[in-house]
Each structure stands twice: as C-alpha cells, then as structure tokens.
Amino acid sequence: xxxxxxLFVTHGVIxxxxxxxxxxxxxxxxxxGISLIPVIAKVFENVILSLCDDALVTNELQFGFKxxxxxxxxxxxxxxxxxxxxxxxxxxxxxxxxxxxxxxCVNHFKLFSVLCPADxxxxxxxxxxxxxxxxxxxxxxxxAFAIRSGVRQGSTLAISxxx
Numbered sequence: 001x002x003x004x005x006x007l008f009v010t011h012g013v014i015x016x017x018x019x020x021x022x023x024x025x026x027x028x029x030x031x032x033g034i035s036l037i038p039v040i041a042k043v044f045e046n047v048i049l050s051l052c053d054d055a056l057v058t059n060e061l062q063f064g065f066k067x068x069x070x071x072x073x074x075x076x077x078x079x080x081x082x083x084x085x086x087x088x089x090x091x092x093x094x095x096x097x098x099x100x101x102x103x104x105c106v107n108h109f110k111l112f113s114v115l116c117p118a119d120x121x122x123x124x125x126x127x128x129x130x131x132x133x134x135x136x137x138x139x140x141x142x143x144a145f146a147i148r149s150g151v152r153q154g155s156t157l158a159i160s161x162x163x
Contacts, residue, residue, distance in 0.1 A: 011037075011132045012152065014036075014133050014136070015137075016031040016033055017034055018030060033135075042155075042156045048123065048127070049156055063077070078094075106150060108124070109125055112128075132144045
C-alpha cells in the first residue's frame with residue numbers, strides 16, 4: 001500500500017467503520033465503507049445540481065431517500081390503502097422488491113439521461129468518468145482505482161434526492 005497518495009478533486013478516500021463494536025473485528029462483514037470526498041467537489045456538484053434542479057422532482061408517494069419522510073410514512077400509506085380495499089370487499093395482494101443495493105450498480109449515463117437536461121449530460125459523464133478512490137487502512141493508502149458504477153457516497157448529487 002502506498003503512503004500519502006496525491007489526491008485530486010475527483011478522488012475519494014474510502015475508510016472502514018466498525019458496524020458493531022461487540023462483534024468480531026476480524027470479520028469483513030462487520031465493517032461499512034464510507035467515502036470522504038473533497039469539499040471543492042461538493043461545490044462543483046452543487047453548481048451542477050442547480051442546473052438539474054427542475055428535473056429532480058419526486059412523486060409524493062415516494063418515501064425512500066427523502067428528508068422528513070420514511071418507513072413509518074410508507075407503512076401508514078400501505079395500511080390505509082389495504083384497509084380501504086378490504087372494507088370495500090376487495091382482495092389485496094402485495095409484492096415487495098428489495099433494491100437496497102440498486103445505487104451500487106446504477107449505470108451513470110442512464111441515470112443522468114433520465115434526470116438531467118441534455119446540455120448537462122456531457123458534463124456529468126465527463127465528471128463521473130474521472131472518479132477514482134483510494135482505501136485508507138491504518139494510515140496506509142491503496143493505489144487509486146476507477147469508480148465505474150454506483151452513486152458516489154457523500155456526493156451532493158447523490159444526496160440531492162433526499163431534498
């Protein structure tokens with residue numbers, strides 16, 4: 001592992017955090033990686049976000065990844081819907097889909113083409129094509145590697161859907 005790498009505005013540093021301190025520290029499953037990204041990258045992404053702001057509107061029935069709304073709101077909406085149909089003599093069938101890892105593998109270009117105006121797509125594709133990360137462990141750093149998919153953790157663009 002290399003010491004003190006030369007980091008750029010497009011580089012993130014991934015550090016591991018222990019999930020449960022009472023669990024074995026030698027288990028890789030007991031760690032969660034988080035990314036630290038440069039402040040200047042967040043400033044740049046805020047400018048991009050302001051250009052895409054009109055396209056980033058969600059439906060009122062979306063409960064995930066939004067500020068001040070969450071699981072209890074989704075459960076309440078589901079219960080009210082089920083009660084309505086049961087009280088009116090209908091059967092209710094439900095299915096669920098776990099997409100908890102969806103942001104880890106989303107294709108950047110497809111995401112941008114859905115959310116952003118055409119004139120911003122090239123800028124975003126260029127920005128995301130230059131994303132790299134290093135892993136920091138015990139003060140040592142790995143070699144840099146390219147990030148080719150997923151939503152960049154800590155990114156202003158990634159967390160904008162929570163607004």
